[in-house]
Amino acid sequence: MTDMRKTSWADGVELIDEVAHSEGERFSTVVVTPPMQGWTLVVGPYFSLPYLEQTQHVTDLCRELSARFGKAQLFFHSEQNDGEAWLIAERGRIIRRWISEFPELALGAPFGVERRLLDAYGIAGKPEDLDPDSDLAGDWGATWGDCWATVVAEESSIDPTMVGADPGWDSMTVAAAPAVE
Numbered sequence: 001m002t003d004m005r006k007t008s009w010a011d012g013v014e015l016i017d018e019v020a021h022s023e024g025e026r027f028s029t030v031v032v033t034p035p036m037q038g039w040t041l042v043v044g045p046y047f048s049l050p051y052l053e054q055t056q057h058v059t060d061l062c063r064e065l066s067a068r069f070g071k072a073q074l075f076f077h078s079e080q081n082d083g084e085a086w087l088i089a090e091r092g093r094i095i096r097r098w099i100s101e102f103p104e105l106a107l108g109a110p111f112g113v114e115r116r117l118l119d120a121y122g123i124a125g126k127p128e129d130l131d132p133d134s135d136l137a138g139d140w141g142a143t144w145g146d147c148w149a150t151v152v153a154e155e156s157s158i159d160p161t162m163v164g165a166d167p168g169w170d171s172m173t174v175a176a177a178p179a180v181e
Helices: 009-020 052-069 112-120 135-141 149-156
Strands: 002-007 029-032 071-077 084-090 093-099 172-176
Touching: 002 009, 009 029, 009 172, 052 071, 052 084, 052 093, 071 149, 084 149, 112 149
Parallel strands: none
Antiparallel strands: 002 172, 029 172, 071 084, 084 093
16 A cells, blocks of 8 residues: 555545545545454455456455465445445455355355355355346345345454444544555
């Protein structure tokens, strides 16, 4: 990351919202939080798995970060029903990548809340193996409220919806994200 500067919590949240809705600048900027519960959050549309131009790049980045730090995770949740995605990596290995809009890009095996929900629907395998036109796939697809990326994040690391303007977060860091090659 380059061009790093400090920002307040409120300004960082507003900036990421602006960047997310800017076509030409969507992948340009991230906001970095101070450490919390052993995790440092790097936030911004730069990490959006459903944007196909970013998928492989952020998958490789997550793999590299997990090799360096032990674990790295990436989550995408859309309040506008644009899909759910997550990427869990440990020690340089992708454990699971799921992108609800592109099941054919899934890697690894479902676990945790995803696996429990599949079991509740009687799906022994992976959701990406379902016939997309089947009733079972339709029923499964309707369950995403129970398996949002935020739920997977809470179970796997930290609940990003509970992150707020902590008094110690007077200054977060805004940075220019690396260009995708």
